[in-house]
Amino acid sequence: MYLHWDGRKTYRTRMPAPRILEPNEHLSFGKQRLNRIIEGDNLQAMVSLRSQYRDSVDVAYLDPPYNTGKGDFRYSDRRHKDPNASADDAVYVSNEDGGKHTKWLNYIGPRLWLTWELLADHGVCFISINDVELFRLGLLMDEIFGEKNRIGVIVWKQAVDNNRTRIAVEHEYVLCYAKRIEETAEHWQGTSLAKQWLLTKYDELRKQYSDVVELQRHWRAAILEQKKAYRTAVAAGRGDDVVNVGRMDRFRNINEHGPWAKDWHLENTKEGGYDYDIFHPKTGIPCRKPPKGYRYPQESMTKLIAEDRIVFGKDHTETAQLRRYLRDSSDALRSVVTIPGRNGSDRLVALVPEEAKRFPHPKPVELLELILGAAGDIDALVLDPFAGSGSTGEAVMKLNARDNGIRRFILIEEGEPGDRYARTLTGPRLRAAIEKEGWNDGFEFLTTGRKLDRDAILTLEREAIISLVLQTDPTGMGGGMRKIGGKYVVAANGRSQAICLNWNGRADSIITREVLVEMFNEAKALNLKKPIRVYGSTCQVGETDSFVFRQIPDAILVALQLVETAQEESDMLGAINVLEETIRAEANSRG
Template sequence: MVSLRSQFNSSVDVAYIDPPYNRGGNDFRYSDARYHDPNAEGKDAEYVSNEDGGRHTKWLNYMAPRLAMIRELMKDTGVIFVSINDIELFRLGMLMDEIFDEKNRIGIVCWKGSADNNPSRIAIEHEYVLCYAKRASELPKVWRPVNQELSQSLMEEFRRLKDAAKTQDDLAKSWKAFLKDNKASFERLGRYTAVDERGPYQVGYRVHNTHPAGYRYDIIHPVTKKPCRIPSNGYRYTESTMKRLIDEGRIIFGKTHEQIVQMKDYLDEYRDTLRSVVSLDARKGAYTLKALFGDKFDGFDYPKPVELIELLVGAAGGKDALVLDAFAGSGTTAHAVMRLNKIDGGRRRFILIEEGNGKDRYARTLIVPRLRKAAKRDDLKCDFRFLKTGRELDRDAILGLERDRIINVICQTDRTGVGGGGIKRVDRGRYVIGHNKRDEAIALVWNGRANSAVTVKIVDEALAEVAKFGLKTPLRIYGTVCRISETRSFTFCQIPDEILASLHYGPLEIETENDERTSA
């Protein structure tokens, strides 16, 4: 996450993480050196056992810098979801209150994922998902999850019944019979009992205005030819809008004009709210992996269901959301993002971080093949880059890099790429190596630490390349020394100082509502 700061600071729309629950065993490794310096190698890292008297403190030390860093990467409109069980629930809540501020706590989702029939005092059948915003005041007032599979499966069944029905009455009877036989499976969607040519609908009691001073006009009843009763606060729609709704067949008239007209709410327009209690079989996560890798697959413990992440990300993030998962595990979050994009034609992107478990680096052995298999099976768009962390960079390490590697470092760290998806690399220039979102060019002079001076001739040639490639100035040109004064056309960036400044990792800070800052 430290290496993401230069490109993605204040860029993340939705973060979802499934951190270690501190169950003991091989749950998580703690490094005291990394707690004090996240860039440390962490050679002292050890798995934390249930017998460790300081295990809760170590877990908090492990989580605090990660949560603070995620907050730094989030937009002001960003939201984070954190899965947890009751082992660390209370400590996590207090920690997130400190880092994100209690005012930005959105709520807690209780996820019922299993049934426990074992004898006990309280049968534990649920986990939790804590939700916080970076700035709750910047969020929309209402969240609507992306249309989900339950309503889609109902619509598919309706279309099947419609094809088989001979008349509209036959269709209405078979639809009601289907809902009655499967009532337990469809929860609130079982209320869509009526049908017309367009599809199933329920009566929506929402033509009236919720406050006084609504619109008042006459709607003529088609049978009695008299004005229908007007709601006490008037109508919520203008007369022209109401006329359009009537022409579209969306208004329901009562048997007489003494009744208030109502609306048709169609099933294919159904959008649920994100509710505080979610019932979803936890085994679905494992079933998904077995469906992709075979029934004998058991290479990952406790994978989250794709449907759970779809629900959360679909509700809190728009179609262009950048989604971060810093504990990627088996890659469920990326799978969910790809499925959401297929459902609504979105262009969501994901960033996954996974360090694996011991020698097994899940990112390479599980996440990548999973995404490719899922894309092939479900016809999902699968386009991503696989990157791995390298050695820690200090002044000597940077100055010892070959040209291609230092280009990669510059494209990753240049500060003008923040918030715009980073620097896009250009491989056809002698000096120009990339450009930012505003198409302002980035150039490099690199022949080793002793022969990388920026001169008048080099600047002129680099600016000629900028014009040739159709890019813009000011040009940011990297080198070890500059022998010409800066102008409006170019800015000098000294190697390695500029890179180290972008990569610098100091004490993390927590920004409060009144801009007071405290170290975490």
């Protein structure tokens, strides 16, 4: 069983040509620029990302148009027929349009397919939707990702509807699929709204009070105040509007490492636990043992004691307990999540009040924190092709600030006619969040440039070629490149190898022995490693173990998958390999 529509046969193959992704220094922000905001059509942008990020994205979150017929989904028939065409004919799809669902599938299909391509084998995709396209989206996701890779569906309760109707709709959905479920972690270390609220409140109070005793006093008062606010809201029938800290209020104590609570996790759950003595630090007498023994071996217990993770009673007659910090507590990602939808608007107004007026329904950062925190590790690469106001980017930075993570994001946003709000809203919102919270973070802003082919590449200026090299060099796969503004050294990859370029147009970009020596000297002065990777039109020096030559435009064409057929690509690579072997043989014969 599968979903059929007019366009199903071509949605995986009818793709635009890659574009050059050109950095905009004026719109970029911060010294740390591992994050990216890309302005342009997300289909063109994702095609352009394949050379660097294929099989590299850990978590993708998509918030596509819901196709409500109320001015949320624009469709270009011209761009559907030719993905490289202008979308000037795009119009909003109405409920009176008999082909509205076909148009939506033709729009979302290729974008989901590219998302699947960019995901790592262990990667996970979340996509928000409402009732209008829920069932078609589910069938399409089953087709692209495979039904066996469906992880589940989250119901996001985000509003209270007291209007007279048949069924009051108060929720949306978030579908979750793995690329290969067997490669995905079986147990996610999720979080909860209560934990999020407590951690946010703790960060707020820690900035005000440096003394631990004073901090703990205000911390306990804040918890009591929140519990009272929740009881008041429940009594007024607004319980969903206020976070219920519930049992998380047990994290009432604070030390220099943060909020903590006693945990009976040291006790074994069944007979046959570890049997050894723990000596009380004051009396020097062995503490009372748990009835079924300890859960951990003695070596692990010794480490926990050394790290001050054990809480002793007033004397040895009490059983020792584990000190569990709030930051380490976890919870399963629940299938029903209650987060007020207006939280997204309130946060946006607080950061960029004027710009917020043009974007009425941003997703709450709390929702993104929940799913990204559960499915992605602390070093996750997060992709959001429908970036909107940038909630995903803020959630990534907020999680990093909380657990010292090194997550990165790639946000793509085209905007609307007359309002390219990647630059008027998304970027300014994230900049405001960074400045307001004092995060040591930033982003690089890029725009999708001209369509690329052999002739186009050969006419590019040096700066554009540099951007293209950084976009396509295979040693930057997944991790990107660190740009360097040298005479020849233009970047360094994750292995600290120099990426060198000699480009003065197609007629004057030859790698001579003299140019190569300068490249080596420059790389050495920058403490970069060999082999250096050398880009130019031709090379007069035979390759050695110290450098790898990459011919422009051929190496770039292969990386961008712009070779017209698989056979042509095979022939090109074969010819390059033969040429390399010939050069090496000649170099060896010369001694």
